[in-house]
Amino acid sequence: xxxxxxxxxxxxxxxxxxxxxxxxxxxxxxxxxxxxxxxxxxxxxxxxxxxxxxxxxxxxxxxxxxxxxxxxxxxxxxxxxxxxxxxxxxxxxxxxxxxxxxxxxxxxxxxxxxxxxxxxxxxxxxxxxxxxxxxxxxxxxxxxxxxxxxxxxxxxxxxxxxxxxxxxxxxxxxxxxxxxxxxxxxxxxxxxxxxxxxxxxxxxxxxxxxxxxxxxxxxxxxxxxxxxxxxxxxxxxxxxxxxxxxxxxxxxxxxxxxxxxxxxxxxxxxxxxxxxxxxxxxxxxxxxxxxxxxxxxxxxxxxx
Amino acid sequence: xxxxxxxxxxxxxxxxxxxxxxxxxxxxxxxxxxxxxxxxxxxxxxxxxxxxxxxxxxxxxxxxxxxxxxxxxxxxxxxxxxxxxxxxxxxxxxxxxxxxxxxxxxxxxxxxxxxxxxxxxxxxxxxxxxxxxxxxxxxxxxxxxxxxxxxxxxxxxxxxxxxxxxxxxxxxxxxxxxxxxxxxxxxxxxxxxxxxxxxxxxxxxxxxxxxxxxxxxxxxxxxxxxxxxxxxxxxxxxxxxxxxxxxxxxxxxxxxxxxxxxxxxxxxxxxxxxxxxxxxxxx
Numbered sequence: 070x071x072x073x074x075x076x077x078x079x080x081x082x083x084x085x086x087x088x089x090x091x092x093x094x095x096x097x098x099x100x101x102x103x104x105x106x107x108x109x110x111x112x113x114x115x116x117x118x119x120x121x122x123x124x125x126x127x128x129x130x131x132x133x134x135x136x137x138x139x140x141x142x143x144x145x146x147x148x149x150x151x152x153x154x155x156x157x158x159x160x161x162x163x164x165x166x167x168x169x170x171x172x173x174x175x176x177x178x179x180x181x182x183x184x185x186x187x188x189x190x191x192x193x194x195x196x197x198x199x200x201x202x203x204x205x206x207x208x209x210x211x212x213x214x215x216x217x218x219x220x221x222x223x224x225x226x227x228x229x230x231x232x233x234x235x236x237x238x239x240x241x242x243x244x245x246x247x248x249x250x251x252x253x254x255x256x257x258x259x260x261x262x263x264x265x266x267x268x269x270x271x272x273x274x275x276x277x278x279x280x281x282x283x284x285x286x287x288x289x290x291x292x293x294x295x296x297x298x299x300x301x302x303x304x305x306x307x308x309x310x311x312x313x314x315x316x317x318x319x320x321x322x323x324x325x326x327x328x329x330x331x332x333x334x335x336x337x338x339x340x341x342x343x344x345x346x347x348x349x350x351x352x353x354x355x356x357x358x359x360x361x362x363x364x365x366x367x368x369x370x371x372x373x
Numbered sequence: 374x375x376x377x378x379x380x381x382x383x384x385x386x387x388x389x390x391x392x393x394x395x396x397x398x399x400x401x402x403x404x405x406x407x408x409x410x411x412x413x414x415x416x417x418x419x420x421x422x423x424x425x426x427x428x429x430x431x432x433x434x435x436x437x438x439x440x441x442x443x444x445x446x447x448x449x450x451x452x453x454x455x456x457x458x459x460x461x462x463x464x465x466x467x468x469x470x471x472x473x474x475x476x477x478x479x480x481x482x483x484x485x486x487x488x489x490x491x492x493x494x495x496x497x498x499x500x501x502x503x504x505x506x507x508x509x510x511x512x513x514x515x516x517x518x519x520x521x522x523x524x525x526x527x528x529x530x531x532x533x534x535x536x537x538x539x540x541x542x543x544x545x546x547x548x549x550x551x552x553x554x555x556x557x558x559x560x561x562x563x564x565x566x567x568x569x570x571x572x573x574x575x576x577x578x579x580x581x582x583x584x585x586x587x588x589x590x591x592x593x594x595x596x597x598x599x600x601x602x603x604x605x606x607x608x609x610x611x612x613x614x615x616x617x618x619x620x621x622x623x624x625x626x627x628x629x630x631x632x633x634x635x636x637x638x639x640x641x642x643x644x645x646x647x648x649x650x651x652x653x654x655x656x
Contacts, residue, residue: 091480098473101529106495109506173400187404193639194632195588197606201628202414258651310590335505344505
């Protein structure tokens with residue numbers, strides 16, 4: 070009896086020592102992770118049910134008032150619509166261009182080194198710098214787009230960023246330019262992992278380039294597409310740096326995005342309670358989109 | 374480069390390949406379109422402002438725009454701030470992520486899968502979005518307008534932990550056990566066995582992290598408000614927001630300057646950069 074308990078106690082001791090070691094190793098990372106990600110996330114939810122503290126007046130519980138306000142806030146809906154349009158504009162376009170770029174760069178074409186560099190360079194630039202470069206590009210009358218447009222096609226002067234109907238699309242173009250090269254890299258990795266024998270076999274069978282792409286290459290790259298598209302969705306909500314330079318959300322919120330609106334609410338008008346509510350809405354949308362994508366791709370992803 | 378790329382195609386077929394030519398042409402057109410905005414910025418930055426929108430091949434070259442930009446705002450200080458910021462974040466990430474990744478890769482303990490899920494959750498719920506709460510935290514800690522305030526939310530990176538865990542899991546257990554029999558401590562094993570074998574991952578993660586935080590803007594904008602703490606991205610936005618007639622050529626020079634170090638590093642180590650991003654992407 071005593072020997073039996075003794076025998077189990079020794080591994081127990083070793084095991085619990087291992088637990089302690091593991092927890093000690095995790096402690097510093099988890100401390101910072103909780104302090105700046107998990108606790109703030111929970112506090113955001115908590116604060117979204119409270120009013121904004123002002124001066125001596127502390128925050129008080131106001132239930133769903135902030136949410137009611139959000140539902141009736143035309144700017145919120147406008148910005149949300151903008152963000153969805155922005156997402157559906159940037160994601161398929163940048164992924165499509167990225168695939169084409171990767172196919173070309175993976176091919177042995179003349180001057181491949183230069184072509185690859187040209188595609189990838191925007192990725193290294195800060196989004197703020199990118200916005201500065203494009204702002205100059207878009208300048209009415211003076212910028213290159215207008216100059217080329219008027220010289221070749223006789224287009225009139227256009228204020229691409231100042232017109233509510235074109236501002237957001239102009240921002241989309243900049244984002245696609247910046248992101249496509251980044252996504253290309255992942256597709257390039259995926260292409261190089263495809264066994265050449267598969268493509269060779271298809272060629273012997275007489276399959277054309279088109280068939281090979283849709284029947285072999287594209288399905289085999291599905292895990293990459295899942296990874297890239299989740300990234301692209303997150304980026305479409307997270308990247309707002311260029312808005313600051315290009316349009317400042319204007320004209321009349323035509324190019325404002327959700328995170329930009331949160332920034333303005335919380336740090337320009339100092340309505341932190343309502344800012345928290347908007348953040349909760351954003352997190353909910355992000356989670357829903359990520360889960361949705363996972364299920365959408367689940368049936369389509371073919372793992373090797 | 375051109376000759377080398379052409380060579381393998383030649384012996385197979387000598388006749389003109391239309392499909393291939395069209396593809397090459399299209400790839401080149403797209404490449405030129407893609408490089409055009411940057412080339413345009415470079416053009417204006419190295420020519421006098423009179424040539425901002427006039428393209429003459431023999432326009433005089435000048436370095437004046439860079440000098441003007443450098444003199445018009447404390448860019449030297451901004452660069453120093455960014456350098457300190459990026460170093461602080463990278464050092465913190467390497468330390469914390471290594472320890473945590475080791476625990477997740479080679480230890481069994483209660484709560485492991487829940488904690489790992491919480492780590493991965495950070496890929497979706499990022500500090501970038503939680504700006505309102507994190508600002509409050511920094512104010513309580515009295516850290517607003519300091520460089521650590523910019524760095525702290527990013528130091529425990531879910532992505533970094535995940536990436537290093539995946540690498541550590543590929544290390545053969547025999548090496549681990551051999552070191553243990555020789556009497557190495559846990560940290561000794563980590564230092565002598567795991568870290569040396571994960572060097573390529575550290576390089577990849579380091580490049581991704583440095584370029585990411587060099588370029589970061591929103592959080593530094595919120596949490597800094599003085600020259601002594603502003604990184605270059607915020608400095609650049611402050612500089613170009615003064616609309617009192619700074620010439621485009623000077624703004625473009627400043628823009629190139631701020632992205633310069635990364636751009637040059639990228640052109641020099643292009644292959645490593647591309648491979649690093651690849652490695653970081655395919656877990």
